[in-house]
Structures are given as structure tokens and as C-alpha cells.
Amino acid sequence: MNPLFTARTSVEQVEEGLFLAPKFDCNGLIPVVTTDFNTGEVLMHAYMNEEALVKTIETGEAHYYSRSRQQLWHKGQSSGLVQKVAQLTIDDDQDCLWMQVIIAGSGASCHVGYRSCFYRRIPTGKSAVSSQQPLQLTFTETEKTFDPKAVYGDTPNPTQL
Amino acid sequence: MNPLFTARTSVEQVEEGLFLAPKFDCNGLIPVVTTDFNTGEVLMHAYMNEEALVKTIETGEAHYYSRSRQQLWHKGQSSGLVQKVAQLTIDDDQDCLWMQVIIAGSGASCHVGYRSCFYRRIPTGKSAVSSQQPLQLTFTETEKTFDPKAVYGDTPNPTQL
Numbered sequence: 001m002n003p004l005f006t007a008r009t010s011v012e013q014v015e016e017g018l019f020l021a022p023k024f025d026c027n028g029l030i031p032v033v034t035t036d037f038n039t040g041e042v043l044m045h046a047y048m049n050e051e052a053l054v055k056t057i058e059t060g061e062a063h064y065y066s067r068s069r070q071q072l073w074h075k076g077q078s079s080g081l082v083q084k085v086a087q088l089t090i091d092d093d094q095d096c097l098w099m100q101v102i103i104a105g106s107g108a109s110c111h112v113g114y115r116s117c118f119y120r121r122i123p124t125g126k127s128a129v130s131s132q133q134p135l136q137l138t139f140t141e142t143e144k145t146f147d148p149k150a151v152y153g154d155t156p157n158p159t160q161l
Numbered sequence: 162m163n164p165l166f167t168a169r170t171s172v173e174q175v176e177e178g179l180f181l182a183p184k185f186d187c188n189g190l191i192p193v194v195t196t197d198f199n200t201g202e203v204l205m206h207a208y209m210n211e212e213a214l215v216k217t218i219e220t221g222e223a224h225y226y227s228r229s230r231q232q233l234w235h236k237g238q239s240s241g242l243v244q245k246v247a248q249l250t251i252d253d254d255q256d257c258l259w260m261q262v263i264i265a266g267s268g269a270s271c272h273v274g275y276r277s278c279f280y281r282r283i284p285t286g287k288s289a290v291s292s293q294q295p296l297q298l299t300f301t302e303t304e305k306t307f308d309p310k311a312v313y314g315d316t317p318n319p320t321q322l
Contacts, residue, residue: 003293011320020296033194040201045257091278093320096206098279118250118259132164135181159172159254
């Protein structure tokens with residue numbers, strides 16, 4: 001185990017303890033919620049492996065593990081949209097991270113070109129489901145903040161069907 | 162497939178389309194980031210299966226799938242801390258949800274008794290790692306908002322080692 005981490009020995013120690021004892025899943029990953037430190041907006045949901053977490057802690061810049069490319073991913077390396085870590089917290093059972101970041105440049109985080117990856121709203125309520133027809137989304141962002149083709153060129157799209 | 166969902170046929174349709182085409186993982190789950198609609202604080206990170214997502218959409222109240230209890234989980238059923246959905250969005254590749262909620266009662270969401278599940282900060286920067294000693298956490302919440310024993314009694318603790 002990495003010397004920066006502590007072994008998980010009891011529920012009380014994990015939930016109320018003062019030492020970092022992260023739980024990586026069966027693929028060696030821990031989910032990360034990334035929000036904009038200034039606006040509170042959820043920008044993205046991604047994963048870190050042990051190496052990415054240690055790099056993030058050490059450098060103060062967001063590093064993830066890319067599941068599509070299967071490699072360490074220093075966010076912003078291609079696009080310039082580096083994420084500076086303002087605050088990093090871990091949850092009660094230490095199997096999820098919340099990272100508040102400050103972003104260089106246009107402030108975008110989404111490979112599709114939007115500011116946040118969460119740019120479509122799902123309708124809720126009885127009226128939304130009463131007809132049992134496919135649910136229609138509403139865009140919450142209407143303008144892209146950058147042109148993905150210009151930034152990423154021919155890099156394969158990470159979205160999997 | 163549920164009639165409310167649409168099949169995933171192309172990257173463009175998933176990323177830019179107007180219909181809900183959620184991707185559930187190999188366990189039939191989709192991760193959900195839950196934030197407080199009023200404060201923007203990240204409250205919890207959990208999972209929904211298809212049934213939980215449909216129930217959430219239909220009722221406007223957060224339903225999750227409890228991985229520890231392996232069953233549908235209407236949040237607040239034991240504690241009274243029901244989460245009313247103010248806005249539900251899905252991300253670019255439609256494999257993650259962001260749910261903004263308004264909470265009844267004390268506004269707490271964490272089974273340990275804190276407002277947010279994310280109540281401990283991880284130190285960052287070269288000075289944090291230079292000694293290669295176990296990283297020490299800092300509590301960002303100091304007072305519990307309720308007594309978990311009084312609310313949950315002898316219900317098994319969901320934290321897994």
C-alpha cells in the first residue's frame with residue numbers, strides 16, 4: 001500500500017478517523033465528483049486510480065484515470081483547461097472524492113465543448129411519464145465554449161455506446 | 162427496455178440528442194451526484210438502477226439502489242430526510258446523473274449524522290507528501306446534525322471495509 005494511505009481496519013476508523021484510507025473498487029478506481037469552486041456547478045464525474053490520486057495530491061492539479069484510453073490523464077494536457085485543486089474532500093466510507101477546482105482559460109470541462117458535462121435536463125413528475133413515451137431532454141447550455149474539433153483534432157471520442 | 166428510454170445508437174445521438182438514453186454499468190447501475198439545490202454543496206454520491214431512476218422521475222423524490230442492502234432505497238424512509246428533486250440532469254455520454262435536491266427537516270444527508278457525506282478534507286501540495294507519512298484529514302463539519310443511533314437504531318451500517 002502507498003505510504004500516504006492507511007489500512008481500513010474498522011467502520012468507525014473509516015468514518016470518523018483522521019487518516020486517509022481510500023477504497024478503490026475491483027478495477028482499482030475511485031469515483032470523483034468535480035465541481036467549479038467559484039460557481040458550485042458540477043462539471044464532471046470521473047475516476048482516479050491510486051497513481052492519479054497521488055499525483056493530484058502532490059501537484060494540486062487534477063489527474064484522472066481514463067477508462068477509455070486506459071491511462072493516467074492529466075486533465076487539460078490537450079486542451080489547456082487544467083483544473084487547479086481548491087479543495088479535495090473524501091466521503092464517509094472513503095470510497096468517493098469531491099474535488100473543487102479552478103479552471104484556466106474558458107472554464108470549460110466537457111469534451112463536447114460545453115462548460116459542464118451535465119448540460120441536459122431530464123423532465124420529472126407524473127406528467128413526464130404518463131404517456132410512457134421516450135423522455136425528451138432540455139438543454140441547459142445553448143452555446144459551446146470551444147470547438148472540440150479544433151482542440152482535440154482526430155483524438156478518438158471517449159464516449160462508449 | 163423501459164419505454165421512457167431510447168436505445169443508444171451513435172455517439173452523436175448520445176451526446177447531442179434530445180432523448181434520454183442512459184447507460185447502466187455491468188451491474189445495472191448508474192452513479193448519481195446529489196447536491197443541495199440551495200447551497201450547491203455535494204451531499205452524497207450513490208447509485209440508481211433502472212427501477213430507482215424511473216421511480217425518481219415519476220415521484221420527484223430521490224430513489225437509489227442500495228448496494229449494501231441490495232434493494233430499492235427511497236431516501237428518507239427511515240430518517241424522514243426525504244430529498245425532493247429540484248433539477249435532474251444527465252452527462253454528455255449519459256452514464257452519470259446530477260440531481261439537485263431540497264431536503265426536508267434538518268437538511269442532513271449523511272448516515273453518520275453530518276449534513277454532507279463529504280466532511281473531511283485531504284491535504285494537497287508538495288508539503289503534504291514530502292515526508293511520505295500517512296495523510297491526515299481535517300474535518301470541515303464539526304457538529305453532527307442528528308444522532309444516527311436515535312434515527313437508525315440497530316439497522317446495519319452500510320459502510321463496507
